[in-house]
Amino acid sequence: QVQLVESGGGVVQPGRSLRLSCAASGFTFSDYTIHWVRQAPGKGLEWVAVISYDGSNKYYADSVKGRFIISRDNSKNTLYLQMNSLRAEDTAVYYCATGYNYGYERWGQGSLVTVSS
Amino acid sequence: QTVVTQEPSFSVSPGGTVTLTCGLSSGSVSTSYYPSWYQQTPGQAPRTLIYSTNTRSSGVPDRFSGSILGNKAALTITGAQADDESDYYCVLYMGSGIYVFGTGTKVTVL
Numbered sequence: 717q718v719q720l721v722e723s724g725g726g727v728v729q730p731g732r733s734l735r736l737s738c739a740a741s742g743f744t745f746s747d748y749t750i751h752w753v754r755q756a757p758g759k760g761l762e763w764v765a766v767i768s769y770d771g772s773n774k775y776y777a778d779s780v781k782g783r784f785i786i787s788r789d790n791s792k793n794t795l796y797l798q799m800n801s802l803r804a805e806d807t808a809v810y811y812c813a814t815g816y817n818y819g820y821e822r823w824g825q826g827s828l829v830t831v832s833s
Numbered sequence: 834q835t836v837v838t839q840e841p842s843f844s845v846s847p848g849g850t851v852t853l854t855c856g857l858s859s860g861s862v863s864t865s866y867y868p869s870w871y872q873q874t875p876g877q878a879p880r881t882l883i884y885s886t887n888t889r890s891s892g893v894p895d896r897f898s899g900s901i902l903g904n905k906a907a908l909t910i911t912g913a914q915a916d917d918e919s920d921y922y923c924v925l926y927m928g929s930g931i932y933v934f935g936t937g938t939k940v941t942v943l
Contacts, residue, residue, distance in 0.1 A: 751932070753879075761871070761879065761922050763932040775930030778834075811878055818926040819869030819884035826878055 718742040718822050720812050725827035728802055736827055738795040738812030743822075746770070746790040749815030752797050754808035755826075762808075765797065766815065780806075802831045835859075837925055837935040844941045845913045853938045854905040855923030861904035866925040868906035870899060873920045882921075883908060910940070918942045 724736040738750070752764040765776045765786040774786050785798040795812050809828050813820040836858035845851040855868055862868060870883040881890040883899035886906065896911045906925070910917055923935040 753934075760920075760937040761873070761934045763924070763934055766930060766932070773930065777931075813879075817869075817885045817888070818867030818932075819881065819924060820871070820879075821881055821884075821890065823878040823881070 720814070720822055720824035722810060722812055722824045722827035725810065725829045727830045727832060729833050730803060730831055732802055733798070733800045734802060734829060736797040736799065736810055736829070738797075738824055740793045740795070740814075743814075745793040750788065750795045751813045751815055751820060752786060752795075753811045753813055753820070754806075755811070756805070756808040759808075764810070767795070799829070802829075804831050807831045835927060835933055837923065837933045839921075839923060839935040839938045841936070842939045842941065844943060845910070845917075847913060847915060847942055849913050850909065850911045851913060851940065852902070853908045853910075853921055853923075853940070854902065855907070855925070855935050856905040857925070862901065862906045862925065864901060866906070866927070868899065868901075869924045870897075870906075870908045871922045871924070872917075873922065874918075879922065913940075913942050915942050 719741045721739045728734045751766045767774050767786045771788050783801045787796045807830050809826040811826045812824045814822045838856045864886050871879040873879045882897050887899040898909050900907050921938045
């Protein structure tokens with residue numbers, strides 16, 4: 717069945733880096749735009765970044781531009797989010813989601829990132 | 834900076850109807866923003882309800898419907914059920930690859 721599984725979350729100190737992964741299965745990964753969306757504890761959802769089906773186009777929220785890098789490996793059916801210069805305000809559950817008609821279709825279960833000294 | 838506004842909370846009786854809205858801090862929402870809607874219960878991933886203004890996602894019951902009402906996008910729940918008690922978020926596509934989530938609405942069914 718269709719599945720998106722995030723991994724790589726954990727506790728990291730401010731200023732350090734972390735890479736999240738999102739492994740896809742059950743559908744043709746290379747046909748889809750994929751997004752990262754996050755949710756800080758007790759807060760609403762925030763769009764983070766999107767990458768086109770072939771990786772040629774990438775867009776970021778202002779809050780992460782210049783610090784986060786979205787990428788994908790279609791041969792491995794995997795999406796990545798390289799997070800650099802992490803801040804306390806980046807603490808959140810990070811979800812990957814497939815794009816569809818300028819919205820989202822399938823969602824992973826999320827990976828918690830905690831930025832704390 | 835663009836802010837997408839939603840009502841903080843709504844209460845609806847079982848079997849009743851509630852309409853949630855999604856607006857812009859400046860300007861009007863139209864179909865060109867491709868408004869979409871998501872339901873989320875605590876501790877769970879979001880669930881897609883509506884995309885492109887009014888198209889229901891697969892498996893979503895027809896008591897959920899999307900539309901444009903005046904200058905806002907709207908999500909209407911008709912015949913509310915207990916398990917509709919959730920947080921609801923809209924998303925607008927702002928163009929140039931940028932998306933913005935609304936502030937979210939907490940719906941209580943009682």
